[in-house]
Amino acid sequence: MMHTLSCRGPLRIVANAGRSQLQPEIEMTKVTMYSSAHCPFCANASSLLQAKGVEQIEKISVDASAAALQQMMQLTGRRTVPQIFIGEQHIGGFDDLSALDRAGKLDALLGN
Numbered sequence: 001m002m003h004t005l006s007c008r009g010p011l012r013i014v015a016n017a018g019r020s021q022l023q024p025e026i027e028m029t030k031v032t033m034y035s036s037a038h039c040p041f042c043a044n045a046s047s048l049l050q051a052k053g054v055e056q057i058e059k060i061s062v063d064a065s066a067a068a069l070q071q072m073m074q075l076t077g078r079r080t081v082p083q084i085f086i087g088e089q090h091i092g093g094f095d096d097l098s099a100l101d102r103a104g105k106l107d108a109l110l111g112n
Contacts, residue, residue, distance in 0.1 A: 029111045032058040034072040034083040041094040042082040048097060052110055086110060 031054050035042035049057055062069040062081060069079075076083045076090055084091040086109045091097055100106040 029087045029109065030058065031056075031110070032060065032085040034060045034062055034068065034076075034081055036063050036081045037061065039081050045082045045084060045094040045097055048094075048101060049110075052101070052106060053112060054110060 031049055033042065033045060033049075035045075046057060046059075060068050060072070062072060072081075072083050073079055075085075076092075078093075080093060082093055084093070084097055089109065091100065091109075097106065100109065
């Protein structure tokens, strides 16, 4: 008997009790972070996101780019880093990200 599997996105093989199964690989929502090289809150935000399984964060440095800083301020209305976006949604800074995690809402935003 043949089984068909319909899925959007890649598949991964999962070993389960000696049997291999194909399961859809769940893609996490894109994370973008405006940051600075010497910002402890940026490092904390990166660590929290990585602990949540985020493998790739698009980091936009505002250190040497006035254009990136201007873009960040236009998008967020804020001058401080980090400024974090999950998908198209502006989350805010590390305190906002951490509050979402404590409230149990961060995983859903990330697609976990």
